[in-house]
Amino acid sequence: MKAGAAPAKSAALEYGAVLARWLLGALFVYMGLGKALHPVEFLKLTRAYELTSSSLALNVIAAVLPWFEVFCGILLLAGVAVRGAALLLLGLLAPFTFVVLQRALDIATERHLPLCAVQFDCGCGSGEVFICRKIAENIFLMGLCGFLLLSGRGGKWACWFAPFGKRCSTGEDRGAGLPRPRVSPCRPPAGPG
Amino acid sequence: MKRTLLEAFAIIAIGAMAALAANALSPRGLRLTRDYFPAPTPRMAAPGSNAPADSLAALAARLAGHGLKLADTNRVLQAQNDPRRATGQVLIIDARDDQHYQTGHLPGAVQFDYYRPEAFLPQLIPALQLAREIIIYCNGGDCEDSELAAVMLREFAPNARDAVYVYAGGYAEWSSHGYPLEKGAAK
Numbered sequence: 474m475k476a477g478a479a480p481a482k483s484a485a486l487e488y489g490a491v492l493a494r495w496l497l498g499a500l501f502v503y504m505g506l507g508k509a510l511h512p513v514e515f516l517k518l519t520r521a522y523e524l525t526s527s528s529l530a531l532n533v534i535a536a537v538l539p540w541f542e543v544f545c546g547i548l549l550l551a552g553v554a555v556r557g558a559a560l561l562l563l564g565l566l567a568p569f570t571f572v573v574l575q576r577a578l579d580i581a582t583e584r585h586l587p588l589c590a591v592q593f594d595c596g597c598g599s600g601e602v603f604i605c606r607k608i609a610e611n612i613f614l615m616g617l618c619g620f621l622l623l624s625g626r627g628g629k630w631a632c633w634f635a636p637f638g639k640r641c642s643t644g645e646d647r648g649a650g651l652p653r654p655r656v657s658p659c660r661p662p663a664g665p666g
Numbered sequence: 667m668k669r670t671l672l673e674a675f676a677i678i679a680i681g682a683m684a685a686l687a688a689n690a691l692s693p694r695g696l697r698l699t700r701d702y703f704p705a706p707t708p709r710m711a712a713p714g715s716n717a718p719a720d721s722l723a724a725l726a727a728r729l730a731g732h733g734l735k736l737a738d739t740n741r742v743l744q745a746q747n748d749p750r751r752a753t754g755q756v757l758i759i760d761a762r763d764d765q766h767y768q769t770g771h772l773p774g775a776v777q778f779d780y781y782r783p784e785a786f787l788p789q790l791i792p793a794l795q796l797a798r799e800i801i802i803y804c805n806g807g808d809c810e811d812s813e814l815a816a817v818m819l820r821e822f823a824p825n826a827r828d829a830v831y832v833y834a835g836g837y838a839e840w841s842s843h844g845y846p847l848e849k850g851a852a853k
Contacts, residue, residue: 509688512696513763513781520703528701536696540685548677557673561681564674622670636676637669 490627493617494549497562500614501546504598508539515539518596522572538565539598549621552631559621566618570611573597577604702781703814722834729832734816737801737831739839745801745831746773757797757826759790761804761815762837770847772803772840777852780815787822794822799829806836 508515516535525531542565548558577591584591589605597607621627628634689695696702726736737745742758750756751774760767760775767777776793778786794800800823804811812832820830833840841847 509692510694512689512692512694516696516702516781528703529698532696532698532700532702536689536698537682537685540688541681544681544684545677554673554677556670557677560670560674561677635669635673637672 486624487626487629490621490624491629493620494552494555494627494631497559497614497617497621498546498549498551501542501562502550503546505539505542505544505546507598508596509543512536512539515596518594522576522596524572551633552628553633554636555627555631555634556622556625559618563615563618563622566611566615569597570608570615573604573611574608577608704817725832725834729813729816732813732817733820733827733830734813735829735831737833739833739835739843739845741831742772742801742803742833742840743845745799748799750798754793754796755798757793757800759800759802759815759819760837761802761811764851766805766837768849768851770841770849771837773846773848775803775848778802778815778819780811780818783818790819791822794819794826795824797823797826799831800826801831801833803833803836803840806834806838806840809836812836 512535515538516531519535519538520531524534542562545558545562548554549562573595576593576595577588580586580591580593581588589603591605592601592603594601595604595607599607689698722736729736745751745756745758748756751758758772758775760771760777761780762771762777763779763781764777767779771777776790778790800816800819802812802816802819804815812834816830816832820827823830
């Protein structure tokens with residue numbers, strides 16, 4: 474009984490990672506497209522954060538970021554460079570969550586509102602939202618990114634899980650009975666002579 | 667971790683190029699070198715937020731700094747009924763995008779999407795040169811597109827330089843009063 478527990482747990486983690494990858498991928502494609510198809514609206518929302526006084530920098534952020542999110546989402550859905558994509562999305566989500574929180578705190582102070590009563594369109598691609606809910610969502614998404622990044626799982630049904638990954642697999646680092654990511658088995662070490 | 671960083675750098679390089687290409691190919695793409703917000707305006711509330719917008723007095727003062735005037739609904743009604751509209755001397759301009767304009771606009775208003783001036787200026791410039799009074803509006807509330815459009819269009823209106831009005835209430839206020847609206851694309 475105990476002998477089967479570890480593979481079962483490993484398989485559950487692998488399926489969980491695949492679900493996390495698909496959920497993140499689908500969300501970023503959906504939210505990225507929402508912004509990419511309405512770039513002027515996203516430009517105005519980005520400007521409201523007062524991140525930069527340079528018009529070129531503002532335009533580049535508003536023009537590139539939504540398509541970049543779509544690109545990363547597609548990579549996760551397809552299972553290409555999964556850990557790299559997860560790292561980048563974590564790198565986008567963390568500062569974005571910080572500036573949303575900062576702006577929400579400013580509005581709460583100006584309007585004498587409790588933080589969780591503040592709502593605005595944060596440029597997240599989902600329209601006007603209550604900011605506490607948005608921050609909780611972002612923390613959850615960051616958790617999924619961290620899981621994909623640190624566990625190294627989610628290779629099932631992946632097209633090219635780790636383009637720069639190790640060239641061979643010992644078969645011991647993933648759940649038994651699961652398809653391997655696209656890496657070849659290691660050759661046994663060459664014997665003497 | 668080194669391999670993951672390598673993946674991330676590759677994604678940044680390929681993703682940024684793909685994103686720039688997508689923006690360039692998209693008919694709604696942004697022009698990266700254009701300064702969309704040349705006029706110094708105070709911090710705006712995010713659209714739809716419950717953050718405070720500018721007071722009308724502050725808005726009027728800011729508009730005056732650009733040589734513009736503030737119009738209320740009565741001023742727009744006067745312009746609507748002004749006989750000079752028939753000769754093009756009074757011009758009402760809707761500074762919203764296609765979707766909003768086609769959903770509904772003030773009667774006789776011509777469209778000018780500030781973010782796509784190249785699509786509208788060739789047809790609009792002759793009308794601007796003829797106009798002696800111009801009223802520009804957008805959605806109202808915290809929308810600043812009418813102000814940005816007014817600053818730009820004033821340069822093309824030699825006979826109306828001192829008579830360019832921004833209708834701050836905009837479409838939202840006009841429609842909330844139940845005044846007539848037109849639908850569809852520009853004729």
